[in-house]
């Protein structure tokens with residue numbers, strides 16, 4: 001097993017996602033005005049399950065954001081901005097969906113960019129929040145669960161593109177980290 005500890009089983013993840021879908025569904029007064037924006041690539045699995053469980057149909061778009069190299073934030077966030085998306089966002093109620101709130105840099109940049117496209121409102125839905133001192137403090141409207149400060153994989157979250165397809169969420173084992181020779185100094 002690539003993980004030293006499982007932090008959420010497949011069944012626990014299903015319960016979390018169902019709870020979040022219920023909260024979002026009951027807040028969605030005008031689903032037609034809402035646009036879900038999914039931050040790729042880590043949030044794809046979570047967002048697919050979440051959106052499927054909403055009790056209304058909701059327009060969905062994807063945006064690619066990256067800041068991580070192996071297990072560390074580079075501190076620089078790259079967002080692939082899409083001009084078509086700018087027009088879609090203007091005047092809409094946005095639901096931004098991401099996998100994990102770690103330093104907060106990615107969410108902060110995404111929110112800044114979305115805000116510059118003049119939406120009517122923005123809400124955030126995030127599966128995990130790392131219990132660390134975030135660099136950027138972000139308001140999370142719908143949160144799945146808090147996790148300790150470990151590198152987690154599975155359910156869409158990856159380590160260099162690997163382990164996304166694990167059906168559970170777990171802490172990546174030291175053995176795998178050392179095999180990939182992950183250094184603290186990059």
Ligand code: IMP
Pocket residue numbers: 039041042067068073098099100101102103104105106107150151152153157158159
């Ligand atoms: P932040 O900008 O540091 O908040 O990190 C945001 C992005 O980094 C997340 O959306 C993830 O894609 C990735 N990330 C942060 N922590 C982890 C982790 O523990 N496992 C896998 N990906 C992570």
Ligand code: MG
Pocket residue numbers: 039040041042043065098099100106
């Ligand atoms: Mg991400």
